[in-house]
Amino acid sequence: MAHVVLDAMPGAAGLYAKALAPARRPDVAAGLADTTVRLAGHRCTVAEVAAYNSVCGFVLADELPATWLHVLTFPLQLTLMTASDFPLAPAGMVHVSNVMTQHRPALITEAFDLVVRAENLRPHRRGVLVDLVGEVRVRDELVWQGRSVYLNRQAKLAPNPEPGPAPKAQGDGSGTDVGASDVHLATAGLWRLPADLGRRYAAVSGDVNPIHLNPLAAKAFGFPRAIAHGMWTHARMLAALQARLPDSYAVSVEFAKPVLLPSTVSFSVAEQPDGFEASLANRAGDKTHATLTLTT
Structure with missing residues (x-):
């Protein structure tokens, strides 16, 4: 296994520029290189966390979202995906689902060792x-794990699966509802999302993917106008539950249909014996953008 050890947090803007540049990629059939990217001792500032919380709806606290x-x-993740030995072009990748496990709250005062x-x-x-898999440790203690599933639409890998509905936890961003459930969800709020939400989230997260920032760039990748970040959707849904979150939990979100900006969306939720089920839909409630399952 190869280890890429960073001495500082890389800038996402430069990595996106690299991702958009034409590059020769190895054959996808050859598989993935056995590589990890690591950064030790990273510390957050109160200002950057406060800015993130403001955009996503969290209340600022010692415990990090x-x-x-x-x-x-x-x-x-971007460092790994823009490396010359990564077989999939990062440009135009679609984030289709995300799973996180919080083993205990991470504190804003702590130093974190990151690996992807x-x-x-x-x-x-x-x-x-x-899958891009991340871990966050405080010294030797594992406090957080995450798994992001990305779809590259340009690549092909045999054998092709039989046509049929997407499996649970693997939405494809095409607009098909995923993660459907028999649980009755009660509408908990209508959220008006401004046209500049993508730019605002990019400013606090570093995710400057142009499909979220510019309608012309979004059209180049097949969207009628700029779309909200999937991870803003995930964060905003989790923020709506912040006051009721336990210290440890697992949460999964499946992204079904992109949220076009600007728009109005409907958040619905139901409390379960072991956690919560929630969804984000269009205002009419007939098109699901994302579903969330949280278990304790």
Whole structure:
């Protein structure tokens, strides 16, 4: 196994510029290189966490949102995906699902050791899926784990699966409802999302993917206008539950249909014996953007 050891948090803007530049990639059939990207001793500032919380709806506290720890690992994901030995072009990758486990609250005063790796390259009826797995430790204690599933629509990997509905936990961003459940969800709020939400989230997260920032860039990748970040959706849904979150939990979100900006969306939730079920839909409630399952 190869280890890429960083001495500082890389800038996402430069990595996106690298991702958009034409580059020769190894054959996807050859699989993934056995590589990890690591950064030790990273510390957050109160100002950057406060700015993130403001955009996503969290109340500022000593305990960091679980989705903020994804933000910390995301530049390491980009470092891995823009490396010359990564077989999938990062440009145009679609984030289809995300799973996180918070083992205990991470504190804003702590120093974090971050590590990211890629695994589970596999065919999908619309292209190729890959998992980017992150871990956050405080000294030797594992406090957070995350798994982001991305779809590359340009690549192909044999054998192709039989056509059919997408499996649970692997939405494809095509608009098909995923994670459907018999649980009755009560509407808990209508959220008006401004046209500049993508730019605001990019400013606090470092995720400057142009499909979220510019309608012309979004159209180049097949969207009618700029779309909200999937991880903003995840964070905003989790923030709506912040006051009721336990110290340790697992949360999964499946992204079904992109949220076009600007728009109005409906948040619905139901408390379960072991956690929560929630969804984000369009205002009419007939098109699901994302579903969330949280278990304790």
